[in-house]
Amino acid sequence: MAILCPSTAIYHLLFSSLLLFFSCYVSGIPVYGAEEGKDGFHSTPVSSLLPKNKCSASARGGSQGLPITQKYGPCSGSGHSQPPSPQEIFGRDESRVSFINSKCNQYTSGNLKNHAHNNNLFDEDGNFLVDVAFGTPPQNFMLILDTGSSITWTQCKACVNCLQDSHRYFNWSASSTYSSGSCIPGTVENNYNMTYGDDSTSVGNYGCDTMTLEPSDVFQKFQFGCGRNNKGDFGSGVDGMLGLGQGQLSTVSQTASKFNKVFSYCLPEEDSIGSLLFGEKATSQSSSLKFTSLVNGPGTLQESGYYFVNLSDISVGNERLNIPSSVFASPGTIIDSRTVITRLPQRAYSALKAAFKKAMAKYPLSNGRRKKGDILDTCYNLSGRKDVLLPEIVLHFGGGADVRLNGTNIVWGSDESRLCLAFAGNSKSTMNPELTIIGNRQQLSLTVLYDIQGGRIGFRSNGCSP
Secondary structure, three states, X not given: OOOOOOOHHHHHHHHHHHHHHHHHHHHOOOOOOOOEOOOOEEEEEHHHHOOXXXXXXXXXXXXXXEEXXXXXXOOOOOOOOOOOOHHHHHHHHHHHHHHHHHHHHHHHOOOOOOOOOOOOXXXXXXXXXXXXXXXXXXXXXXXXXXXXXOOOEEEEOOOOEOOOOOOOOEOHHHOOOOEEOOOOOOOOOOEEEEEOHHHOEEEEEEEEEEEEEEOOEEEEEXXXXXXXXXXXXXOOOOOEEEEOOOOXXXXXXXXXXXXXXXXXXXXXXXXXXXXXXXXXXXXXOHHHOEEEEOEOOOHHHHHHOOEEEOEEEEEEOOXXXXXXXXXXXXXXXXXXXXXXXXXXXXXXXXXXHHHHHHHOOOOOEOOOOOOOOOOOOOEEOOOOOOEEEEEOEEXXXXXXXXXXXXXXXXXXXXXXXXXXXXXXXXXXXXXXXXXXXXXXXXXXXXEEEEEOOOOEEEEEOOOOOO
């Protein structure tokens, strides 16, 4: 019987394949292909993932609109005090998430309590600031941008308890256009009561006056809260809140005659400046955005103004996780500008964590012990490394809107010895399912457009540029 031997060329091919396999194995690169620019991996400077202490922006993050800065970032220009520790941020973030979910569970359990539409709880970190003016002549204030609230307020002169780190007060007596009480048809409340994380509060009365967003965008008889009893630490340089929810009193609703309930923002990284756009300035970007539909959520949360969308799946390094869409469907998914870290159902988070660890197998896990209150559990020690090959994470929303996340969208850390996957899992309770919440860490440098009348939200991943 003749023996058939492989040709020399085949020997060379087999040898080359084995050599490639073992070189990948030794280097720790996953053999399914972690190659720069291919298969959803990107080489990222480790230094770009760490906090910045200098403002790199020479101009606004967009040619139009209101500039947005991070409260504790070097571009804020307000001389803010020392930023809170990660544990403080995570603790307050947990307070916000817990409150949002408590409202959801009270509704879905059929045990809904009477929540006033103007009584909400939020954290004080992960804040983004915009400069807005009230009165005639205009008086300027730095307000926190908040898509989860429908009340805009600032502290007023002669406050009983004033914000600890703010020295600005709205002087209603110096405005020729101010009137006390409600000025919106159908609203009868003359007072508001806002409750925040760690028991911070703002209580006061409603007033109406001119609001100036930009010189070309001035609104008469805008109803806002005049804070007279403000307790707690809202942070240095913060004067109040800009409510961008869907409620009747929100800035979105009160400016609808001109802006048609359309706005967009790009939340900047700490060393940059973003922008908040309304109306036609926002829609001018729409051709380059990918849209998903707004959907209905549980009643009490919908009334509070939260924005619900359909998240259908997640990819890591171009590998679909194939999570059933039903995992995200009940009680639903919201986009939130104030929650910091994205929260996922346990089944989805476990799949994401496993895929991320597989993609990062080349790098050593951090040996540092998790501190109390630290919600991030997948961390790496990148000390001494110039670059890291990070897998791209894609959030797949209904309608084909794929949002690609890289760099600081997916990693959090204050030290190169402990850089962590910037996602967290919800509690494992099956009795009270929790919302999927897309936090602001995952929204950094994304353009997010809210078209409420059109029933859609759009995304663009090209950074805070025009």
